[in-house]
Amino acid sequence: MTARGATGRTARLRDAAWLLPAAVVLIALNFRGPIVATAPVIGDVRADLGLTAGIAGLLTTIPVLCFALATPLASWVIAKADPERAVSLSLVVVLVGTVVRSLPSSAALLVGTAVIGIGITIGNVVIPVVIRRDTAPERVGLVTGVYTSALNVGSMITSLGTAPIAAVWGWPVAIAVWGVLAVLAGIGWTFTVGPRAAWRRPSVVEPVPETGPIDLVLDTDHERKATAPTPAPARRWITWGLTLAFGGQAFSYYALTAWIPTLLHDEIGFSKESSGASSSVFQILAVIGALGVPVLAARWRPRAIIALVAFFWLAMPLGLLFAPQLWLLWSVLGGAAQGGGITIVFTVIVRIVSSDADARRMSAFVQGGGYLIGSAGPLVAGTLHGATGDWTAPLLVVLVAVLVLGVVGSIAARRVD
Template identity: 30%
Template sequence: MDRNGRSYGSKFGSKRNWLLVIGIILVGANLRGPLTSVGVLIPFIREDLAISNAVAGAITTLPLLAFALLSPIAPKIANRIGMERTVALSLVILIAGIAVRSISGINFLFLGTFFIGLAISVGNVLIPGIIKVKFPYKIGLMMGIYAIFMNVFGALGSGVSAPLASMGNFGWQGSLGMWLILAAVSLLVWLPQLKEKEDRQAGVKKDKDSSLLRSPLAWKITIFMGSQSLIFYTLVTWLPDILQQNGYDSNAAGWMVFLMQFAIIPVTFVVPVVAEKMKNQVALSFMTGALFITGLAGLLQGSALLVPLWAILIGVAAGSAFSLSMMFFTLRTKDGKEAATLSGMAQSFGYLLAAVGPVLVGALHDITGGWTLPLTLLIALAVIILIVGTASGKKGQVTA
């Protein structure tokens, strides 16, 4: 609702509504690309800065730590200054982070990356809330549009970063710095939203409720959320290196990561619709775990010819797992407050778990000199996803 009590969800016809829709699209476009673009550039960064694989893996881990740190705090900030202003502030921080990250030097790289993680965590938390408040009758449509642009630009980040870095003297700094343009345009388009007054409590307020920490189901959902995030961000970071060891050049490896992420896009539309209509989500959860296991086992087998198939299967699994995580927040809770509490718990603890992945896998590769042990570890994690996913998929609610 706007300040006069009119619903934004009633129509898209006004200029103000279209600016908000475009703003949401652009903010969503910033929520994955600045992170997924790093994985394919790891070889460039590692060679230029003379760092180990474990240190390189921390480039992906830092944003995940930022997610874990700020996810439960972002709604409180929004309650004080408003959701629109909080998103605008996050875009300013994102611009600063991208600029700092593109300066040569390991310290600037890590500092900028941490700022980027803080900025993106705000969008992750608040944009769904803004959609719920501003478009109460078009939540599904707006969430679908938002997810598409988030994943498309995430895929583009993996696909175009290596070719850009190879152009002339552009380098990895220039390739990562290109995201500054999108962030700046997004901020300019978002600025008109700062004129809108809002009920700051709507859609974001939640009381502290630690009782879910004692819920076995809540922890299963949290482990499911964290495990699928760990696999996704670990592969975004290290899949290019894994494929290059199997004979792919950096550009071709980047496009395989693009293919994996492109496969996510249609799934994020289909799974929520199907999951909502089912009596329980056990079959979907089992399928998700099985696809992860199959795709990762295929990578472990090492056939370069079948890599596109494995990339697609992993992408479908990742898209399904992410969508199921979001659906569990609503299907396994009794009301909006409890859903928000579960979401905050799962994202905070889940991203903390996910942060371990890139560094641990990089360290295991440094120790063993190969990718067999790291991939075996990810397969074991996929088995855990299958187990806790099927448990989370059973009809029921977290106990408060």
Template identity: 35%
Template sequence: MSLAKHDRTPGPGAPAPETAPARTAPATTGPATPALLWLITAGLVLAALNLRPAISALAPLLEEVRADLGMSGTVAGLLTSVPALCFAVFGVTAPALSRRYGPVAVVAAGMAAVTAGLTLRSLAGGTGVFLASSALALAGIAVANVLMPVIVKRYFPDRIGSMTGLYSMALSLGAAGAGAVTVPLASALGDSWRLGIGLWAVPGALAVTAWLAVLIRSRATRTAAAPADATPAAPAAPAAPDTARLTLRRSPTAWALACFFGLQATAAYIIMGWLPQIYRDAGISAGTAGVLFAVAMGLSVPLSFVVPPLATRMRTQGPLLTVLALSGLAGYTGLWLAPHGGAWAWAVLLGIANCAFPVALAMIGLRARSSHGVVRLSAFAQSTGYLISLPGPLVVGVLNEATGDWHLPLAFMAALMVLQIVAGTLAGRDRHIEDGA
């Protein structure tokens, strides 16, 4: 697939027209050459592969981790909510970091944090260190989560759907792969959960290398493009008042997208945190539960390359999001009625429902007209959305512990999915956050 430009929209590497404040990040790119674009594409894929193993590799081994570290049920339930908390707290810092250092440098640092956190977590001797090192890895994931749509908008403004689909596919592959192979890896390495989850630091190191290469290559391209006798640029005009944050707080579009993002994230993290346990409690072995979990996460690998481009071609995304949510409701119903007998079918239906996430990412690029708007909207929608999703996994754990089965938790999950349909319909309208600003 060629990355060259063939239509009238701004070429890759060229920022979309915008009226952003003058206080922007130091330039990290010159003209985006084809080689640089391919390198950025590889970086996006490698980074996306590392955005979920910190979570999905833990779920199938949670019982073993709890036993070894002496975790209580409450702490284990809290552990399923930590990702959303970290994404909300650290994700909101991404715009400021991006303005100060540039999105490429921040993503590189985020991947370094993921690698360090996963390494330290595998060495943890107690619950406190385990939680702290998990938070470090999740902080790195948080800033990368926010800046992925920004990098796509900046370098591939005419290919938002396909590029979002590409890195969403890689993200799903990372989540599914970690869920499927972590238990066999741990068994092959002497039944060591530490090695099973620690090996996921290796892909993180590869992502760090790729983004450092992007940073070095982009700066070299910028230097080569600068005229030898260039004179200092004239002083920039005074920055326009920064009203982006105020606009977002007043924007129904931004709030609808944030609520939708939060509800789909709630569903995703409940599945990532509890689906293997639901299957294990139904009498399914840990290994098979891990494979079923991988099916639920992995089905979105091929679908993520199809669904976001489809969403970008639709004038409104509400109907598509409704279909995805109905698939989730059918999966929950199956887990209620026959969790063992129809286990594979329910995993497939939940995998289809998980495609709401790449559609949400694509809509971030669609609901803003400028790259400046995208970085603001991405931080707002994701940080607010992850705050909304915080109680979900913990509530599911508390309900399960209180009732001793999964019926009430599944009813709770179904109610949230109905709300997701409403929020998705509102967020999917053909609107922009700049409208009326």
């Protein structure tokens, strides 16, 4: 090989080290943002389409239900297509759902939301596979962290931008415009996979299991654990405890995500634009919790971390009940806690499983059950607000869900080192 050829190859490899993470960031911006896009303008949507509070809550509930129920479909799609095509398909589906959802019709709103949920589910499943396959072992954790952080950045951008756009062009344009992110991600992904054969780390692509997105992240350890017979997840008490704990976390997160802008508008008098901006604090602070829990896990036992997360989580519903004017403080504490909650639950799973197969089964059980519980959050909170006319009952329900996370999660993890 000539010196020029060696130099060119080195440059391609150096560029490739950042090409995949950059593409992953663009893709991740589409995998949480669409879920929260309607929250800042839900009042306008309800007024124009005559939606009840309960039906409005479905706009956040439906995608979360897809996370729980559409994973087998996502795994089947990925099995039929290679991961590259599955990523592209997920972005196309999200784009189509975004356009359909922007049509001024209640049916289109719900159908488009479901389509978005299916597209995100496919992406959630396949992105960790791509990261594990195409990233050097020592970089898997870093790239996965970048992906997780970008999910929250996507939520923040959407929360900040939707209401101001709606003030100028109306809510249909405000929720449709985020399809541009899917187009940009598609362009970035196409550029990334084009030269892939020349630089991708050689590996054997494993069959995609019938599991959820978090489960695939758990299997990134390149030193395989020795297999050993273990009881089915449903026969282990810790599984049920972790499922309830994750359900409490998901219920609280999605209930508040759906209704924080409306709550701040009602309780403090924020404009729609200000309410959307304030709710973005709750989203972006999750990065601190997600990155902070692994640091604490090196020194603290998991049950102590769960208790600490729940303690800070409680500040959100309690603070909004008794001192809503201090919303910024409660959003900071609650935002960091919600980012740490999901991280510590799956840290416990990693520590208790005995094999990769056990990890897949355990994570699928916890995630499926937890997201089913979480999907009820926006609907329950919206229905209670519609029935009572204020936010006391919804916040009390969130408070109970956080207590479930803290109490049940701590008990379930009491024997985990």
